[in-house]
Amino acid sequence: MTIAKNTICLWYDSDAEGAARFYSETFPDTAVEAVHKAPGDFPGGTKGQVLTVQFTVLGIPCLGLNGGPIFQHSEAFSFQVATDDQAETDRYWEAIVGNGGKESACGWCSDRWGIHWQITPRVLTEAMAQGGAVAERAFVAMMEMGKIDVAKIEAAVKG
Known part of the structure; x- marks a missing residue:
């Protein structure tokens, strides 16, 4: 799956997939396209956990990043x-x-x-x-x- 040239990256503590699934159930022209697991440990989690989620919200390409509670x-x-x-x-x-x-x-x-x-x-x-x-x-x-x-x-x- 290719990431759009202009994609909004949204930082989540740990539940980017849950958020993306909620949005897809709530808004039209919204879908979860891909879920990517971390190939190794990272500051917000460990190998095998969901790291990023590609999704659209009302047709807008987004990437959810599970980065931990560093940024609000x-x-x-x-x-x-x-x-x-x-x-x-x-x-x-x-x-x-x-x-x-x-x-x-x-x-x-x-x-x-x-x-x-x-x-x-x-x-x-x-x-x-x-x-x-x-x-x-x-x-x-x-x-x-x-x-x-x-x-x-x-x-x-x-x-």
């Missing part, structure tokens, strides 16, 4: 998932948060592996792209939310 994830990197309606927003949010993840503000949450996600309804990004008073009203409404409430954003857009 932050909001400086997140997957932004555009959703079409409240049902889709709820489904992804609940899948991530309900599987040991954590809620945050303004549509952000993190999964149990520490990867950050923005579950963002298109109505919000479209309102922000309009600029002016529409964007300001949508922004003010969003700032009070954890999970984005589509109806409240739509109401804010209308004024």
Whole structure:
């Protein structure tokens, strides 16, 4: 299996395979392509343990690396998932948060592996792209939310 020319490498303590399998069960156009075991001992583990996992998330090529607890994830990197309606927003949010993840503000949450996600309804990004008073009203409404409430954003857009 060939690694894509541009691949996102995500550092996990020890469960890159579990994360990749969760993503493949949660999001469309997501799959685990290959699991590679370490040919020798490494700082985060021993010979024979899973070292890397090749997978895609919503069509984006990724490589999960089991590197141990040396580095932690932050909001400086997140997957932004555009959703079409409240049902889709709820489904992804609940899948991530309900599987040991954590809620945050303004549509952000993190999964149990520490990867950050923005579950963002298109109505919000479209309102922000309009600029002016529409964007300001949508922004003010969003700032009070954890999970984005589509109806409240739509109401804010209308004024």
